[in-house]
Amino acid sequence: MxxxxxxxxxxxxxxxxxxxxxxxxxxxxAVSMDTVEVIPDFLYDAPKQVTDLLRRMWPxxxxxxxxxxxxxxxxETLNISTLGTILSLLMAVPLGVMAxxxxxxxxxxxxxxxxxxxxxxxxxxxxxxxxxxxxxxxGALAGTAAIAFRSIGFCGKLLGEALEEIKPGPIEAxxxxxxxxxxxxxxGYWPQVAPAFWGLALFRWDIxxxxxxxIGLVGAGGIGVSLENALNxxxxxxxxxxxxxxxxxxxxxEVFVTHIRQKLI
Amino acid sequence: MNAAMVREPFKPHWWGRMGWLLLVAYxxxxxxxxxxxxxxxxxxLGAGAKFVSEMFPPSTKRLELLTQNLVETVEIAVISSxxxxxxxxxxxxxxxxxxxxxxxxxxxxxxxxxxxxFHPVIFAILFVKAVGFGPLAGILxxxxxSIGFVGKLFxxxxxEISLKPVEAMTAAGAPFASVLTFAVLPQVFNRFIGFSTYQxxxxxxxxxxIGVVGAGGIGGTLFAAxxxxxxxxxxxxLISIIALxxxxxSLAIKIKAVFND
Numbered sequence: 001m002x003x004x005x006x007x008x009x010x011x012x013x014x015x016x017x018x019x020x021x022x023x024x025x026x027x028x029x030a031v032s033m034d035t036v037e038v039i040p041d042f043l044y045d046a047p048k049q050v051t052d053l054l055r056r057m058w059p060x061x062x063x064x065x066x067x068x069x070x071x072x073x074x075x076e077t078l079n080i081s082t083l084g085t086i087l088s089l090l091m092a093v094p095l096g097v098m099a100x101x102x103x104x105x106x107x108x109x110x111x112x113x114x115x116x117x118x119x120x121x122x123x124x125x126x127x128x129x130x131x132x133x134x135x136x137x138x139g140a141l142a143g144t145a146a147i148a149f150r151s152i153g154f155c156g157k158l159l160g161e162a163l164e165e166i167k168p169g170p171i172e173a174x175x176x177x178x179x180x181x182x183x184x185x186x187x188g189y190w191p192q193v194a195p196a197f198w199g200l201a202l203f204r205w206d207i208x209x210x211x212x213x214x215i216g217l218v219g220a221g222g223i224g225v226s227l228e229n230a231l232n233x234x235x236x237x238x239x240x241x242x243x244x245x246x247x248x249x250x251x252x253x254e255v256f257v258t259h260i261r262q263k264l265i
Numbered sequence: 266m267n268a269a270m271v272r273e274p275f276k277p278h279w280w281g282r283m284g285w286l287l288l289v290a291y292x293x294x295x296x297x298x299x300x301x302x303x304x305x306x307x308x309x310l311g312a313g314a315k316f317v318s319e320m321f322p323p324s325t326k327r328l329e330l331l332t333q334n335l336v337e338t339v340e341i342a343v344i345s346s347x348x349x350x351x352x353x354x355x356x357x358x359x360x361x362x363x364x365x366x367x368x369x370x371x372x373x374x375x376x377x378x379x380x381x382x383f384h385p386v387i388f389a390i391l392f393v394k395a396v397g398f399g400p401l402a403g404i405l406x407x408x409x410x411s412i413g414f415v416g417k418l419f420x421x422x423x424x425e426i427s428l429k430p431v432e433a434m435t436a437a438g439a440p441f442a443s444v445l446t447f448a449v450l451p452q453v454f455n456r457f458i459g460f461s462t463y464q465x466x467x468x469x470x471x472x473x474x475i476g477v478v479g480a481g482g483i484g485g486t487l488f489a490a491x492x493x494x495x496x497x498x499x500x501x502x503l504i505s506i507i508a509l510x511x512x513x514x515s516l517a518i519k520i521k522a523v524f525n526d
Contacts, residue, residue: 014523017523018523018524020523021520021523021524025347028343029343029344029347032339032340032343032344033344035336035340036337036340036341036344036400036404037337037399037400038399038400038401038404039397039399039401042396042397042399042401043396043401045396046395046396046405049394049395049396050395053391053394053395075298076298076299079295079298079299080299082291082295083292083295083296083299083301086288086292119507122470122506122507122510122511123503123506123507124470124471124473124474126386126474126477126484127473127474127484127487127503127506130477130487130488130491131316133491134312134316134491134496135309135310135312135313135316136305136306136309136312136313137309137312139300140299140300140301141299141300141301141305141306141309144299144301210384211384213384213387214384214386214387217386217390217477217478218477218488221299227387227390231390231394243383243387246383246387247382247383250382250383
């Protein structure tokens, strides 16, 4: 008698776990669909409303570009995102260094840095903007601070990971030659993480250009303020102009970043 | 041996130094353009201290409203993830250039690109104008956001697969549906689970925010509390949002672990 063995790809526990995930997802969806307060008439009506909206947005009011100060608002948006990125990098570098256990071998400090980085990422840019408007009052200062504080978590985390993957050779050489720790950081660590650093700075700047276009909705400066004003006054042809401007800036930023990245890395 | 022959170990990098100088010059210009001054900053610190002191202790009133809104936030995230991911599956497949002819992949790529073109908040504003205030606008917004993200990554994942199993099955005369289920999907399934859990996580984060423009969820209550200077309630809302997101993140990690072993 030969023993028949059947081949299965997963163990029983694995299959059960997978099944539990599927079941949980479906149950959650069913409960959500059942209890969420959606008025179905609004959904059926949506295509009509959207076409109506688009019709009111046409033709685009290009004359408002200089008359309503949209050009200045765009420049302000770009400055908020750039300055915010620079500011956040200034704060993210020490935190990233502190989060890397191979540079700062103190578990407690690593933990503090990680905690700061995670909290920065958990709070959305728009929420940061609300908080900083309460602190600094409406305007670009609040927006810059919001962009900066949101980006710390992202930049610090990626920088920390880049620092952890570093090759120890040059550092050991510098240490053996008796270099002070500042020189070790600048000549040993920095050249190894510089490509990653510039890459993530560019990537974050690109994200920040998108984000800084909307923080104006809560009063934190930039093109979002123009959008909010145009929306409140029902000037739909100006809304479409602002949207076009945001779209153009976002696309240009992406093209610029891809171009620079190819040259840099 | 003369001095010229001694190689400098760390040569001064003049172009680099010029770059740093330009950066400093830009910062000075940007600070003046944005009207950011030291006086405003220190005044803000004083206001900030007052703001923080008013936030604490977090208020415990209106907890019912808070839970209601948190539940709505989660519901928006769940529904929009389900529909967004379900829609981005066929769209991602259609836009994979190694499996589909150009006349099919271009329109699909265009839809995905449009979904990515604007920040979710801008889509939320437009959907609020189109379908009115409430969670429906939020759901539509995040479905769009999910299509833009998952659709793009899914298409890229399919474009990176090995074509050998596909060729083997086509040579054996398998219908297209079988080729998809047995040659394409097994190769991308794990990455697909990764994208989906990431997108759920990101939808949860965004669903806490789109309420600011009236698209349902906790964001609306947060913004209302801010405008009414109800800072201790604002603090409670913030803490609950952070807790919710942390919970979502750990759930996403658990789900990924189930599928990755």
